[in-house]
Amino acid sequence: MSIDSKNICVSVKNLSFRYNKEWILKNISFDIRQGEYVGIIGPNGGGKTTLVKILLGLLHPTEGTIHDACENHHHLRHRIGYIPQLMADGIRNFPATVREVVSAHAMRSWTLSEKEKNAVTSALQQTGMTELQDRLIGELSGGQLQRVLIAHALVGNPKILILDEPTLAIDLSGKEEFYQFLEKINREQGITIIMVSHDIDTVAKQVKHVLCVNQNLVCHGPPKSTMTPTALENLYGKERSAVDHTAIHHH
């Protein structure tokens, strides 16, 4: 599915966020189009997570607006699938099976209707988790658990998937496979993907559009033209940019 350049999915205008008199985000504006694969990078404390929480409706901007093509932010939230960070003990020790976690998005009561069951079965198939559906989520690898969370989100038929540091709990060999899976969802289903990541090498390889956030929107655009040594230096400072920009340009 190709990206329609006119079909803006999320439009952020002059967004600022203040917490305890300190500005966390200042005057950020950008557009995200339907079907785009977007990476958000930036240093720790630069406001990446705050920006995501505002997109998710968990925080309200102090100034500025978030709109999609025809609806306000309140409606936008209901079209978003969210993949939270895998905390060490929280989600991992939850005593539920894969199917129970995936079903939780569809359930409106104690049991599932036939339509809801079909949505769950379809999401399990799309993420390749059908065979593991009766396993406890605590017995899964990091990559498998991320697929479970994506299957949970897919049950809600989202237009946008927002992932917060999705590969933190995945080993090196699993990361490549997981990114291929994300790319497949983006390509085949046209779901817009917004991914926060510390891993700028991976972002440079995977995404089609990058947002560099450090209180302000330092730069944004396609990774190859945006993640220049100067831009990375502005974003992270001299030491970090010297290490990372070489990897990007090798790519």
Place this chain on the structure above:
Amino acid sequence: MVRAFIGGMMVAFVAPLIGTFLVIRRSSYMADTLAHVSLVGVSGALLMNFSPFLGALIATLLASLGIEKLRHYHGLFGESLLALFLSGSLAISAVLISLANGFNSDLFSFLFGSITTISREEVMIITGLAIIVTGCIIWNYHRFFLISFDEDLAHVEGIPVKRYNIILMSLAAIAVAISIQIVGALLIGALMVIPTLTAFLWRKSFRCTLIIALFVSLFSTATGLYGSYYLDIASGGAIVIIALGCFIASIMMKGNRN
């Protein structure tokens, strides 16, 4: 004995239903805190000559709302808040008890449970409230499941998290209040937590965990009440000792299998 058995089974059914959600949300301490808060209500009611059960219900409901409000709106740490409410309520209870001598025997039954003090009206109220709590848990099962799994995820999926946290804590408060006469204020936390922990050892799914916790709780309460009646011992102590026995037996069986 029949009245105590009916009331006990109601309490045994409700305690692990709430306890499972408290344990997975790492709020096991909440049950103990509400139980101690209920002592304020019991002491106050005994002092002012009205129903200790009603006193416990009012005190636990107010405390559960207060804890949620302070946690959300003032950003105070959950665990410290529970310690604050627990020790604070114990202090108030101590003052109320010292103000009025003469209800020591009544108070003992509320601390450790007694099957002789429960009236027919109280059994009816316990049954009614237990049905309401169970209905609320079943009706909102998917919401409590998702909020316990990840609050941000639940919020993004349209669940008003603060509202359902308050509902869950209010249900916990009701569960504590209806349990206090059978199990006792000092032991109700154990009946909420121990069956759930035992079930966790055998978990195959979330629903399976709930069902095992219910089974352990019902078994412990039935046998505990029976023992309490024939051996003339505190019912709460007997129930919790049997629940503990189930937990230890499960640990040993799981240990041998592993």
